[in-house]
Amino acid sequence: MPDQSPASGPGSAADPGRPLSLRRAEAVHRAGLLEVESYDLTLDLTTSEETFDSLTRIVVTSAGGSTFLDLKPTSLRSVHVDGAPLDVALLQRGRLPLDLPAGRHEVVVDAVMPFRNDGEGLHRSVDPADGRHYVYGMSFMDAAPTVFACFDQPDLKAPYTLHVTAPQEWTVVGNGAATQVEPGRWELATTQPLSTYFVTLVAGPYHVVRDTHDGIPLGLSARASLAGALEADAEELLTLTRQCFDEFHRLFGIRYPFGEYNQAFVPEFNAGAMENPGCVTFRDTLVFSSRTTRGMRTQRAITVAHEMAHQWFGNIVTPRWWDDLWLNESFAEYMGNRVTASVTQFDEAWVLNSFQRRQWGLLADQRPTTHPVAGNGADDALEALQSFDGISYAKGSAILRQLNARLGDDVFLAGAVDHFTRHRFGNATMHDLLGSWERAGAADLGTFSDAWLTTAGPDLLEVDRTAGVLRRTAPATAEGVAPAERTHAVSLLVAAPGDGAEGGSVHEVQVDAAQVPVTVPDGGVVLLDPVEATWAATLPDATTVPLLPALVSATEDARVRAAVWNQLRSGVHHARVDPDAAVDLAEAWLPVETVDAGLVYTFPWVLSYLPHTSDPATSADRLQEAALVAARGAEPGSPLQLAAFQSAIGACRAADLLVAWLGGERLPEGVDVDLELRWRLLVRLAALGATDRAALDAALDAEPTAVSRVEHTRAVASLPTAEAKAFAWERLTGAVSVPNYELTAAGDGLWRSGTDGPDGVALPYVQEFAALVPTLPDVHSGWVLATAVEAFYPRSSVTAATVTAMTTLAARDDLDGSVRRRLLDATDELTHRLAVRRAFRGED
Numbered sequence: 001m002p003d004q005s006p007a008s009g010p011g012s013a014a015d016p017g018r019p020l021s022l023r024r025a026e027a028v029h030r031a032g033l034l035e036v037e038s039y040d041l042t043l044d045l046t047t048s049e050e051t052f053d054s055l056t057r058i059v060v061t062s063a064g065g066s067t068f069l070d071l072k073p074t075s076l077r078s079v080h081v082d083g084a085p086l087d088v089a090l091l092q093r094g095r096l097p098l099d100l101p102a103g104r105h106e107v108v109v110d111a112v113m114p115f116r117n118d119g120e121g122l123h124r125s126v127d128p129a130d131g132r133h134y135v136y137g138m139s140f141m142d143a144a145p146t147v148f149a150c151f152d153q154p155d156l157k158a159p160y161t162l163h164v165t166a167p168q169e170w171t172v173v174g175n176g177a178a179t180q181v182e183p184g185r186w187e188l189a190t191t192q193p194l195s196t197y198f199v200t201l202v203a204g205p206y207h208v209v210r211d212t213h214d215g216i217p218l219g220l221s222a223r224a225s226l227a228g229a230l231e232a233d234a235e236e237l238l239t240l241t242r243q244c245f246d247e248f249h250r251l252f253g254i255r256y257p258f259g260e261y262n263q264a265f266v267p268e269f270n271a272g273a274m275e276n277p278g279c280v281t282f283r284d285t286l287v288f289s290s291r292t293t294r295g296m297r298t299q300r301a302i303t304v305a306h307e308m309a310h311q312w313f314g315n316i317v318t319p320r321w322w323d324d325l326w327l328n329e330s331f332a333e334y335m336g337n338r339v340t341a342s343v344t345q346f347d348e349a350w351v352l353n354s355f356q357r358r359q360w361g362l363l364a365d366q367r368p369t370t371h372p373v374a375g376n377g378a379d380d381a382l383e384a385l386q387s388f389d390g391i392s393y394a395k396g397s398a399i400l401r402q403l404n405a406r407l408g409d410d411v412f413l414a415g416a417v418d419h420f421t422r423h424r425f426g427n428a429t430m431h432d433l434l435g436s437w438e439r440a441g442a443a444d445l446g447t448f449s450d451a452w453l454t455t456a457g458p459d460l461l462e463v464d465r466t467a468g469v470l471r472r473t474a475p476a477t478a479e480g481v482a483p484a485e486r487t488h489a490v491s492l493l494v495a496a497p498g499d500g501a502e503g504g505s506v507h508e509v510q511v512d513a514a515q516v517p518v519t520v521p522d523g524g525v526v527l528l529d530p531v532e533a534t535w536a537a538t539l540p541d542a543t544t545v546p547l548l549p550a551l552v553s554a555t556e557d558a559r560v561r562a563a564v565w566n567q568l569r570s571g572v573h574h575a576r577v578d579p580d581a582a583v584d585l586a587e588a589w590l591p592v593e594t595v596d597a598g599l600v601y602t603f604p605w606v607l608s609y610l611p612h613t614s615d616p617a618t619s620a621d622r623l624q625e626a627a628l629v630a631a632r633g634a635e636p637g638s639p640l641q642l643a644a645f646q647s648a649i650g651a652c653r654a655a656d657l658l659v660a661w662l663g664g665e666r667l668p669e670g671v672d673v674d675l676e677l678r679w680r681l682l683v684r685l686a687a688l689g690a691t692d693r694a695a696l697d698a699a700l701d702a703e704p705t706a707v708s709r710v711e712h713t714r715a716v717a718s719l720p721t722a723e724a725k726a727f728a729w730e731r732l733t734g735a736v737s738v739p740n741y742e743l744t745a746a747g748d749g750l751w752r753s754g755t756d757g758p759d760g761v762a763l764p765y766v767q768e769f770a771a772l773v774p775t776l777p778d779v780h781s782g783w784v785l786a787t788a789v790e791a792f793y794p795r796s797s798v799t800a801a802t803v804t805a806m807t808t809l810a811a812r813d814d815l816d817g818s819v820r821r822r823l824l825d826a827t828d829e830l831t832h833r834l835a836v837r838r839a840f841r842g843e844d
């Protein structure tokens with residue numbers, strides 16, 4: 001998957017009623033016992049809107065012994081082993097015990113399975129634009145048993161053959177090429193061996209665009225109501241797809257082996273995308289129905305490349321167990337960025353990575369919940385889900401980039417090819433991959449692996465001018481554990497006062513000790529690692545901070561501007577730099593930034609710190625004005641202008657101006673208020689308390705699309721009234737059941753603030769949240785459970801009392817693992833923000 005923060009499966013050892021999560025030891029035992037020959041699935045999607053019929057035939061060879069089958073049906077009709085019926089009452093907590101004597105067996109399971117609305121299993125949704133129904137499958141990471149009976153673990157691969165009955169007006173695509181053999185009946189070609197978590201099906205009145213490239217049939221699909229937007233984007237998407245295929249074939253010399261390559265944009269998808277062989281699924285907000293920024297297009301291009309990289313890293317060779325998740329995600333993230341930057345029109349992919357992903361990884365790596373990139377130690381599937389974070393993606397990608405630079409392309413790629421060839425259609429571990437690199441000519445990788453892959457936390461790098469040294473501080477480790485010995489090869493951008501960036505000079509520094517001597521001029525800028533060549537949190541020194549606005553104005557290098565922001569953000573995070581400095585920097589930077597991804601991904605962070613500046617109202621006004629200067633200075637109608645105008649809306653606290661913009665007045669020339677901008681304005685007006693429920697309802701009625709539904713929820717929940725906060729809250733409690741995007745939008749709105757912090761009417765929900773969270777798994781499960789906890793966390797209530805309440809909550813021993821992880825991370829962030837208030841706003 002390309003994107004952030006998934007959460008848990010439904011299992012929990014704490015609750016005897018819920019399905020069990022597969023433990024590593026169980027997976028090892030079952031893999032030693034069984035060899036799965038084939039799956040044959042017959043799915044009938046026409047029986048009802050709540051459930052579907054699922055008939056599974058598994059041919060399996062057993063070494064002889066007891067094991068179990070995974071399935072989580074609505075009801076189980078029958079199970080036969082070699083024709084003899086089993087007692088269906090034996091199914092407990094998602095497991096059906098099986099005794100399989102040595103030899104070949106056929107297991108047949110006839111079940112009724114649930115359509116789900118939380119983005120997992122077979123998700124069924126209704127498009128509010130036209131009332132049509134859509135279905136897609138998401139088997140990752142433990143949802144396959146709500147679609148079909150299976151041995152659900154990554155290293156029991158088998159070919160799949162699907163037979164699907166669907167309403168006659170639907171189209172069907174899946175892992176294998178789908179053929180309609182009679183109206184409403186579809187046969188899908190038998191696949192290569194797949195892990196259970198790859199199995200998908202996309203069915204509904206989807207609009208499909210087809211093409212071929214280099215012998216590979218290509219397909220794009222999206223809801224019928226997005227047909228126009230998909231057609232408008234099709235050439236860009238197909239061009240990216242062709243370019244990426246050509247580059248991966250050139251790099252690896254191993255052809256894509258899974259037949260068709262469908263890219264289906266599906267509704268209410270939790271992640272950014274999922275790499276199912278033959279049928280990648282994407283969230284359909286990536287089919288742009290309003291004008292969008294180049295940053296969003298670049299991010300989409302990287303996602304396309306990331307999912308394609310998975311066809312090799314993950315799909316041809318799959319991690320044996322989830323603790324080697326990085327073998328999927330770090331590689332897909334690295335190769336996705338690299339290929340996008342080198343062969344597509346989006347050559348600023350690495351700059352976007354700096355603006356968007358690096359802080360995500362650095363923060364995750366500095367939380368109390370940090371873990372190594374490799375070997376995350378996951379003992380069960382549930383636990384492994386916690387590692388879909390900035391470490392597995394952004395840090396892992398940065399470490400692989402460092403390794404690639406060190407080994408060179410010849411060795412780096414030859415090792416990968418050796419790995420794909422040895423383990424083709426099978427499974428492997430980190431040690432297998434390190435072995436492949438060593439065979440390809442890498443020296444012993446033990447030292448590299450110890451320093452970067454199997455130890456957690458970033459080093460902190462900073463310059464001490466007085467002492468004339470560059471200092472490296474290793475992350476704290478448990479007592480008795482020595483910190484990782486790391487060497488950093490970085491450059492130092494040094495400019496004398498008045499030099500600007502272009503007048504400065506760059507020195508290479510080898511940081512191979514706790515401190516190394518450096519020479520810096522008095523009073524000038526010192527920027528450490530300006531192109532972010534190493535993985536470390538770098539902090540600007542006190543002399544440099546006030547010079548950063550002049551530096552970003554002077555430099556032509558977008559990488560340097562991104563590095564400046566990352567260092568300033570690290571400085572604020574550690575309460576070394578006053579958030580007022582972020583306002584100063586943003587004010588200088590907004591009118592000069594040319595990469596709109598910078599605005600899209602960095603400016604919301606600046607806004608989130610507004611309540612912690614010395615004068616929030618004035619800070620907001622300065623930022624709004626700077627963003628408008630940028631919008632007026634940009635080419636009319638350009639994506640950069642759009643990003644600047646979006647920023648202006650985010651900072652604006654003048655309701656009359658927002659109302660004027662909504663009415664098409666006083667706009668910078670070239671700005672057109674379309675659906676997306678309209679809702680952005682309405683959400684901002686709502687947060688300021690300058691609109692009401694009736695006006696928001698009217699806006700939804702005027703254009704009732706899926707986007708409108710979600711943004712309407714966000715806007716209503718943002719209103720500073722007790723009724724609005726109750727509206728948000730009843731979505732979390734389950735009193736009102738809504739799809740996943742609306743749920744997270746409600747949480748976002750609940751804690752959205754004007755300029756000074758959260759509204760008083762929201763504050764009672766700090767205690768309500770603390771009381772509700774332990775029972776939330778009764779209402780929400782899987783991915784949605786964790787994202788709901790994150791969305792409704794009282795993030796804008798930066799007070800000692802809230803920190804205490806949340807710390808007490810996170811310490812309870814009856815919490816689901818995914819819930820605890822989100823609470824710990826969010827509370828760490830809150831604690832850091834409180835430290836900023838104490839350091840700079842005189843609070844205690």
Ligand SMILES: [Zn+2]
Pocket residue numbers: 001002003275306310328329332
């Ligand atoms: Zn991925």
